[in-house]
Amino acid sequence: MKRWYKGSCHCGAVTFRVRMDLDSGSSKCNCRFCWKQRNWNVGGLKPDDFELLTGETTLSTYARKNDSFEVSHRFCSNCGTQTHGNGYLEELGGAFVAVRVAAIDDLTVEELVSAPVTYCDGLHDNWWNRPDEIRHL
Template identity: 55%
Template sequence: MKKTYRGSCHCRAVTFEADIDLSQGTGKCNCTVCWKQRMWNAGGLAPSDFRLLTGEDMLGDYRKYGDWGEGHHRFCRRCGIATHSHGQIKQMGNVPFVSVHLAALDDLPIEELIAAPVRCMDGLHDNWGNPPAEIRHL
């Protein structure tokens, strides 16, 4: 069941809320962007499930694209904290999605986080539908 969570960057210039069903799973990816951030996300959200409340003018956008699709990794330009991403990936249906960084959620109880299933994606090789051979580092 979806639940509305509130989140922010560290300096709170960027705030948002997102409707997330953690029972549908969370994700970790081995692409270089996700790996370097140690990102753990709630992905595959419909754009309507994400609402930016404040800080649109403070959001930086690191864009990555290729034959596989397009991704926008969003972060606060003041404090540097990544909050969410959005884009379209062909292997994931080529529909617009939003992905929320779970560490940016301010009101996520630890018990709910550790109860959520985790799936790993091989973004490093643009093989989004399959887990990488090694996941212990994610």
């Protein structure tokens, strides 16, 4: 069942709230970007499920776009913490938001360890399939 969570960057300049159901799953990807960031997301959320509360002018963006998708990774320009991303991907129903699990402040350890994780093979542009190796993710 969806519920609202609060989140923030490390320095507190960027705050948000997100409506999600962690039992519906999270994801980790092996693409070069996610690997380097140790990225763990709750993604595929609709834009209405995310509300930026503070820090719009503090956020910086790293964006990627190709023929099949576009995504903007958002991070605090003060402390560097990635908080969320947004973009467009037909397979996710169009416009989406993805929130970095590490930026959600009121998740319990129990919720985190019991959350289902889907692994994505972004390294080989095989996003909808699990990579052969996941131990490093």
